[in-house]
Amino acid sequence: MHKPISLRTVFSVLAFIVGFAISADTYEVDPAHSFVIFRCLNVAQASSVFIYGRFTDIKGRIVIDKDLAKSSVEITINAESLDTGVPDRDKHLKSPDFLNTKQFPVITFKSKKVESAGKNRYRVTGDLTLHGVTRTVTLTVAKVGEGKNFKGVPVIGFETTFTIKRSDFGMKGLMNVAADEVTLTIAIMGIRK
Secondary structure, eight states: OOOOOOHHHHHHHHHHHHHHHTOEEEEEEOGGGOEEEEEEEETTSSSOEEEEEEEOOEEEEEEEESSGGGOEEEEEEEGGGEEOSOHHHHHHHHSTTTTOTTTOOEEEEEEEEEEEOSTTEEEEEEEEEETTEEEEEEEEEEEEEEEEOTTSOEEEEEEEEEEEEGGGGTOOSOTTTEEEEEEEEEEEEEEEO
């Protein structure tokens, strides 16, 4: 004669199955607390200085799985949202001399692999598409914190800084004005969905 299965056992099994099925957390990028900042050396001036700017329109999704190999990152930046604080310079940077935002209105990053790189650090390899050209890049990403926002919703923050060559993305003009290397900092806060 078999013993009847207790309700406690049933609930324990169900909790395990549900916990296993939802081992991944999905976070939507919070545009109010996420930043994409860039700098490029202005080589046209007698004493070269860095020009700084940012993109103000950013969207995306981060999936964090207990199995890190199943984690992913997708970021979309509106290239037209570029802002250096000088309207004439912004207009030039959006022109065909540089970003050509009318033809290439978005910049995207889509991960292909996420690996651990130490405590709260990750190596994220993915495709960066800029100016209509896609290149595979590997970024070192730091988790800068996690907790709950003022509404009690779980949030998480990540940041990475990396350098690209604009010529690798088809922007080869005016090297006597702006340096080839551009450094980007991406700071993301995700809100769990």
